[in-house]
Amino acid sequence: MQNWIVLGATSGMARPFLRRLAIDGARLMLAGRDMEELETLAKDCKLRGAAEVEVIAFNIRDTAAFPALIDKLAATQGVLNLACFVGTMPEQSAIDADPMLIDEVVTDNFTGPAKFLSLLAPVMEARGEGVIVGVGSVAGDRGRVGNYVYGAAKAGFATYLSGLRNRLGRKGVHVMTVKPGPVETRMTEGMKLPFMAKPEQVAEDIMGGIERRANVLYTARIWYFIMMVIRAIPEPIFKKMSI
Numbered sequence: 001m002q003n004w005i006v007l008g009a010t011s012g013m014a015r016p017f018l019r020r021l022a023i024d025g026a027r028l029m030l031a032g033r034d035m036e037e038l039e040t041l042a043k044d045c046k047l048r049g050a051a052e053v054e055v056i057a058f059n060i061r062d063t064a065a066f067p068a069l070i071d072k073l074a075a076t077q078g079v080l081n082l083a084c085f086v087g088t089m090p091e092q093s094a095i096d097a098d099p100m101l102i103d104e105v106v107t108d109n110f111t112g113p114a115k116f117l118s119l120l121a122p123v124m125e126a127r128g129e130g131v132i133v134g135v136g137s138v139a140g141d142r143g144r145v146g147n148y149v150y151g152a153a154k155a156g157f158a159t160y161l162s163g164l165r166n167r168l169g170r171k172g173v174h175v176m177t178v179k180p181g182p183v184e185t186r187m188t189e190g191m192k193l194p195f196m197a198k199p200e201q202v203a204e205d206i207m208g209g210i211e212r213r214a215n216v217l218y219t220a221r222i223w224y225f226i227m228m229v230i231r232a233i234p235e236p237i238f239k240k241m242s243i
């Protein structure tokens with residue numbers, strides 16, 4: 001039996017991913033802040049074929065609650081998998097006006113998920129199987145004027161996931177880093193961004209990446225090539241650009 005705990009289950013990107021897992025008959029644990037929304041999602045997943053669905057109150061900033069959830073995960077029967085969609089992206093101008101917001105951005109996008117995964121790592125190591133999916137962003141590939149604090153947090157998370165992959169890969173646990181370009185969700189509401197993907201397409205890409213054990217997955221695929229070019233732009237030129 002495949003167990004999936006999904007952190008940030010209410011995320012626009014997580015929803016179609018959950019639907020896919022439900023159709024596959026997985027046992028789901030939906031973790032998030034909005035219990036009412038989680039209950040609605042749980043009903044939908046059950047109707048679509050999930051073997052079992054449980055909702056779990058979860059806040060990435062509440063580290064004191066992590067150990068109890070880790071114990072619960074350690075007790076699950078079958079293969080344990082995790083996907084983390086948690087993230088926040090305040091306007092860069094709001095962060096520039098109040099730099100104290102940096103702590104929250106770094107907690108939500110990097111250190112919160114990293115703390116949870118570091119507590120889970122020994123459990124996964126002992127099991128010797130399973131998949132961890134961590135959602136970062138193309139924003140982590142280069143510091144841009146428009147969202148460099150969010151980008152820095154995602155870059156930190158990507159580097160963390162790379163090390164975790166190195167650590168857990170040799171124990172039979174696969175860690176996949178997902179780097180979405182712009183996706184049509186609540187996070188990008190009202191924004192006009194290039195090559196916007198649908199969350200359904202992202203979910204399909206993630207399922208495919210899990211199947212073929214991708215290490216780093218750019219979604220939509222075009223972002224792999226776009227970021228290759230953006231990373232290659234020399235700093236003296238890049239610093240004058242507003243992309």
Ligand SMILES: NC(=O)c1ccc[n+]([C@@H]2O[C@H](COP(=O)([O-])OP(=O)(O)OC[C@H]3O[C@@H](n4cnc5c(N)ncnc54)[C@H](OP(=O)(O)O)[C@@H]3O)[C@@H](O)[C@H]2O)c1
Pocket residue numbers: 007008009010011012013014032033034058059060061084085086087088089108135136137138179180181182183184185186187188
């Ligand atoms: N949309 C994009 O263009 C895009 C591009 C690249 C990467 N990403 C990343 O993709 C992931 C999913 O984002 P999305 O686009 O699906 O946006 P979203 O719908 O806003 O999802 C963000 C998720 O994070 C959860 N969350 C925020 N703060 C939390 C906290 N303190 N504790 C627990 N959960 C918390 C939200 O829960 P609530 O429902 O309770 O608010 C929500 O489930 C994020 O990591 C985001 O940074 C998004």
